[in-house]
Amino acid sequence: MNKNILWLIVVLVSLSFGFASCAEDTQVEDPYANWQARNEHYLDSIVDVARANADGRWYCVQNWKIWNDGMAGTGGIVFDDNFDMTDSVYVHFRSEPVAAGSAPLYTDSITTYYRGSLINGEQFDSNYQGDWDDVQTPQIYTPRGFLVSGLITGWQTALMAFHDGSYPGMKPGDNVDIYIPYQLGYGASGYLDIRGYSVLSFHMKLVSVTHPEGPDDRSLMSEIE
Numbered sequence: 001m002n003k004n005i006l007w008l009i010v011v012l013v014s015l016s017f018g019f020a021s022c023a024e025d026t027q028v029e030d031p032y033a034n035w036q037a038r039n040e041h042y043l044d045s046i047v048d049v050a051r052a053n054a055d056g057r058w059y060c061v062q063n064w065k066i067w068n069d070g071m072a073g074t075g076g077i078v079f080d081d082n083f084d085m086t087d088s089v090y091v092h093f094r095s096e097p098v099a100a101g102s103a104p105l106y107t108d109s110i111t112t113y114y115r116g117s118l119i120n121g122e123q124f125d126s127n128y129q130g131d132w133d134d135v136q137t138p139q140i141y142t143p144r145g146f147l148v149s150g151l152i153t154g155w156q157t158a159l160m161a162f163h164d165g166s167y168p169g170m171k172p173g174d175n176v177d178i179y180i181p182y183q184l185g186y187g188a189s190g191y192l193d194i195r196g197y198s199v200l201s202f203h204m205k206l207v208s209v210t211h212p213e214g215p216d217d218r219s220l221m222s223e224i225e
Helices: 003-025 035-052 153-159
Strands: 058-062 088-093 109-117 123-126 144-147 175-180 200-210 221-223
Touching: 035 058, 035 088, 035 175, 058 153, 088 153, 153 175, 153 200
Parallel strands: none
Antiparallel strands: 058 088, 088 175, 109 123, 109 144, 109 200, 175 200, 200 221
């Protein structure tokens, strides 16, 4: 065999090994690797921050479906040996909670600005663009309306107030960050592009609460001035 041809074959084989090695070195890491464990660890860190409550604006709010007036503590939570962090949502008010107006009831409807994201920073839903600034509102879309009864349990829990006053709920104008365990979100099976076991993080600014007409004369709308 011609020496030049033999040399060319050796060079090509060497290059092929080199390309294969580079391909292995540049493999993209799976953003969902160890997803359940990472989400559980993230929720642990949120619970620690919420319990410390350094600025006084954190609330650990127990799932409204199992909460009862006999419980005491911030947002109806008792941090004892029976505390289960997956039974609660964690709400941080970006400023002092709004005093005027009323939080929604289960039968009410709301309009809101919101953005949802996962622990890896991936945004799965939003109705505004840019970073929210309390001084100057970013470019935004029209607030989206929802029936409270049609929302995931985590959102319902963050919106509604406790009768004993331990959690004020959200009123029009409140600007919050909400952290929802997967048990109160989309569960172990997930929803559409949202993987199972996902802790859901929402920024939410409530715009209005509409009460249905009825004999209790609650056919009123509370809205940001």
